[in-house]
Amino acid sequence: MKAKKLPFSKLDKESKLEEAKRRLDYARTMDSDTQKEFREDFGFYDGTGQWTKEDRDILKEQNRPCLTFPVCKGSVDLVVGVNSSNPVRMVASPVEPSDGFLCEVLNDVVEWVSDENNFEDREEELFESVVICGRGHIALDFSIDPKRFGEIILNESVVPVHEIRIDPASRERDGSDANHIFWDRWVTREDFKIRYPEFADRVDEFMETGRASSFGESPDPKTDENIFDDLGDDDDYDRPIDANYYDLKKDRVRVCHMEYWEAFKRHVAFNPETQEWEEFDPENIEQLKVNYILKYKTPFEYNTMMDKKVKWLQFIGDEILYDGDSPMPYDGFSVVTSIANTDPSRRSNNHFGVIRLMKDPQREINKRWSQALNLLNNMVQPGTDIEDGAVPDIDQYSEARKTPGGVGIVSSGALRDGKIKERSAPQFPSAPMQMEQMSQDIIRKITGINPDLLGQDSGRQEPGVVVQTRQRQGLILLQKLFKEHKRVRREIFKRVIAIISKYMPDGQILRILGGNEKYQIENGMVINPKNGMAAAIRDIRNLKFNVDIEEAPGNLAKDMLQLQVFMEMMHAGFPVDPKTVIEKLQLPATEKQRWIEYIDAQQQAQAQAAQQAQQLEAQKVMAGIQTEAKKVDGDIAVKTAKVRAQAQKDSTKFAHDREREDRKFVIDAAKLDHEDSKMVLDAAAKFAALRNQGNRESRPNGNN
Incomplete structure (x- = not known):
């Protein structure tokens, strides 16, 4: 019957060590092909591995130059530079609004630890490895801290890709589904003694004699004092590390x-008191049941759930150095x-970076340049056609032609009879250079690095916004790299906060904050003198927070873009604060301050001059x-006098006109009376005449 695995x-010490070595060998085997690719990727980056040994032998046989033009290195450096010039930082944001001050304090502590231990440089090295080969650790x-007993030192180190072996079954990009991970860690003898003081004596014996009472697997010093003596630094790429655990040349010990x-x-x-679910130790469950009933008068009820935690196993040879829970206060490796x-089909752990896609075009560039130079050499010396017997010693003649000023001996009459004829130089073909240019264009298309991203002049003046838009378009293919780097930085930030919260003593935190001008330290309290906010340093241990990403101060790319926009606004006539422009310039702080003071003085002088001019203008207006x-x-007085004179004149004229009208009325009335009298007289005369005529007609004839 087969034994249950x-x-x-749950394995015993010996079986666990054997199983760990088996898993390590299996992980090395499954990762060996990828590690060879990684080695070639780094060789393409630094220019040492762009020609294979077979290619070099062929070129040497043909007397052709082995030219190397690492175009891919510039592309990688540009991507790394773009990432460095757009810095972001991780910050803890409060879950509860009242915890804002504590989050600010915690962020300042993390920033101090990062600056003190050069975390930013390490993370840039990690990003460079990821860009080159597609994987980084x-x-x-x-x-x-041996200098300050009781305090701790946080260490962040970039691990070479050939020292890490991840679980072959892992497929997730973030490694969340990996069951285990191995690190072939080579440490100096002194660091080994500090980490494992109980093995200090035996490691000296092991390193000096090649034998030890417990480390076990070591070579025989009589036959092979150190199997690593004849191996180069890159041996780990060529074949898996074997069972040797020390290196005398480098004085290092290998800890798995x-x-x-x-x-x-x-x-x-x-x-019931906190109204929350709390974890308890199952070893004390019986006592908890009794106490719970006595206190709350109800039975003690609990739930169980499955979870997982990280454990460490460290060994050298057949000796286990550490076997237990991870000392790190967070869930994860x-x-x-x-x-x-990675492989999108998720069938393999084939990881690759930018270099992997550029290898073939890079090889083509090198080969075409080598071919073009070889053609040029052949065109300069195209060769000579010689009839049989025209030269008594062909070797002497050939050597003389290669030597400047050399004399070649020919047979008598050979030159006169035309037995020696120089070959005509062929026309240099354009195909090699066209192929080389096409290869460079292919590299740009593959990586998304266009001329705008490289900062090349397009030959025409364009607004900064247009140039930036094309740069962003060129970086679309690289967004995956930047997003992955932010994720890794977020993970590192969480781990740093977890270590600080659990292991960094209060005194060290207070010492760190004491050097910050923003805070005052009083009796274990951190106080912001500007707003009076205060908090106990112990409260950081239980702080609940989220992790946000914000742009870091001194973002060069953003500052330069804003500066360009401000300059265009000023050129177009829009009002722009000159101090804002100075802040965006890449000048030392003292120079910026001097310029700002000068601008303030100029603005103050202009304001005073404007005020004086305004006062003078006001006086002129008054x-x-x-x-x-x-x-x-005066006009009113003159007009008043004129009105009065006119009124007086009008009054006099009115009196005269009235008098004249009155006289006219009297005359007219007199005339009317005269006419009326005349009419009466005329009527009386006519009546009298009629009367006399009537009297004569009534008389007798005698009267005639």
Whole structure:
């Protein structure tokens, strides 16, 4: 009957060590092809591996130059530079609004730790590795500070890709589905003694004699003192590391570090006082039941759930150095893995970066340049056609032609009879250079690095916004790299905060904050003198926060873009604060301050001059108003006199006209009376005449 296989964590010491070595060998085997690709990727970056040994032999046989033009290195450096010139930082943001001050304090502590230990440089090295080969690793650890006893030092180190072996079954880009990870860690003898003081005596014996009582697997010093003596630094790429655990030349010890997940059962119960579910130790469950009944008068009820935690196993030879829970206060491996590109089918762990896609065009560039130079050499010396017997010693003649000023001996009459004829130089073909240019264009298309991204002049003046838009378009293919780098930095930030919260003593935190002008330290309290906010340093341990990403101060790319926009606005006539422009310039702080002070002085002088000019203008306006008022008063007086004179004149004229009208009326009345009298007289005369005529007609004839 086949024996039941126990879980890794349940194995005894000897079986666990054997199983760990088996898993390590399997991980090396499954990763060997990828590691060879990685070695070639780095060789293409630094220019040492762009020609294979077979190609070099062929070129040497043909007397052709082995030219190397690492175009891909400039592309990688540009991508890394773009990432460095657009810095972002991780910040802790409060879950509760009242915790804003504590988050600010925590962010300042993390920033100090990062600056003190050069975390930014390490993370840039990680990004460079990811861009080149597609994979990178960074390890976070802490140790006791020997200079300040009781304080800790946080260490962040970039791990070479050939020292890490990840779980072959892992497929996720962030490694979240990896069951284990191995680190072939080579440390100096002194660092080994500090980390494992109980093995200090035996490691000296092991390093000096090649033998030890417990380390076991070591070579025989009589036959092979150190199997690594004849191996180069790149041997790990060519074949897996064998069972040797020391290197005399470098005075280093190989420690195999394994991290793996182990499932375990959690016990949680509801606390009536805090109204929350809390975890408890199952070893004290019986006592908890009794106490719970006595205190709350109800039975103790609890739930169980499965979870997993990280455990460490470190060994050298057949000796286990450490076997237990991870000392890191967070869920996850201490080695953070970053992957650029992976097999989209998820059938393999084929990881690759930018260089992998540029290899063929890069090879083509080198070969075409070599071919073009070889053609030029052949065109300069196209050769000579010689009839048989025209030259008595062909070797002497050939050597003389190659030597400047050499004399070649020919047979008598050979030159006269035309037995020696120089070959005509062929026309240089354009195809090699066209192929080389096409290869460079292909590299740009593959990587997305266009001339605008390279900063090349397009030959025409264009607005900065247009140039930036094309640069962003060129970076679309690289967004995956930048996004992955932000994810890794977020993971590192969480781990740093976890270590600070659990292991960094209050005194060290207060010492760090004491050097910050923003805070005052009083009796374990951190105080912001500007707004009076205060908090106990112990409250950082239980702070709940989220991790946000914000642009870091001094973002060069953003500042230059804004500067360009401001300059275009000023050129177009829009008002722009000159101090804002100075802030965007890449000048030392003292120079910026001097310029700002100069601008303030100029603005103040201009303001004073403008105020004086305004006062003078106001005085001129008042004087004009007074003059105008006097003029108006004079005009009013003149007009008043004229009105009065006109009125007087009009009054006199009116009197005369009235008198004249009255006289005319009297005359007219007199005339009317005269006419009326005349009419009466005329009527009386006519009546009298009629009367006399009537009297004569009534008389007798005798009267005739």
